[in-house]
Amino acid sequence: MSRTLSKQFTDTAKPAKPKRRRPSSLSIRVSDEERAILQRKAGKRSIGAYVREKALGDEQAPRRRSVAKPSIDSVLLGKVLGKFGQSEQVTVLFLLLAAAENERVTMGKKDRAALHAACADMREVRALVMGALGLRGEEPSYAKASED
Incomplete structure (x- = not known):
């Protein structure tokens, strides 16, 4: 009797899928x-x-095309680029450089050179991530302001 009950449960629990x-x-x-x-x-x-x-x-016959899912790396790089774009620290860094260049902030040559290097690194990281994602874009407004 238990085998019959088990079979009934199995039959009702899993509806039969049509075989592809x-x-x-x-x-x-x-x-x-x-x-x-x-x-x-x-x-x-x-x-x-x-x-x-x-x-x-x-x-x-027409073929069914598979939808390419982004690789995990692409997803993670996209998240990195998003965080990079949202970061106020990046904007503040470029604003500080612009202020130092316009002599609104007193800064030694060594500190100014380090700030230039940090900003260049930020641009390079952004460009590398965008390149890895196959994107091309404009320079962000804060990067343009620091070059002037």
Whole structure:
């Protein structure tokens, strides 16, 4: 009796999912030289996509494209760039440099040089993160103000 009850529970707990029919595969053997030729001709596409295009031409069924998820690194770099843009410390650093350049703040040459180096480092970090994310952008307004 318990097996019957267990089976009923299992059957009602998990509704049956319709099985997804996968496309059938087609396999051919090629030599290393032939594979190299196919890879060269395929370019950025997969060899399968290249062969499918050549064999079927306009008759091939439309393919479902996968959505590329950003890598964890891209997500983290985006967060770093966001924090960098929101940081009041960065703005204050550039404002301090502008004030030192306009002699509104008394600062020795060594301190001013260190401030210049820190601002240059901030610009470089921002540019590197944006480059890693494949972004190009304008210089932020605080960076432009310090160059004047």
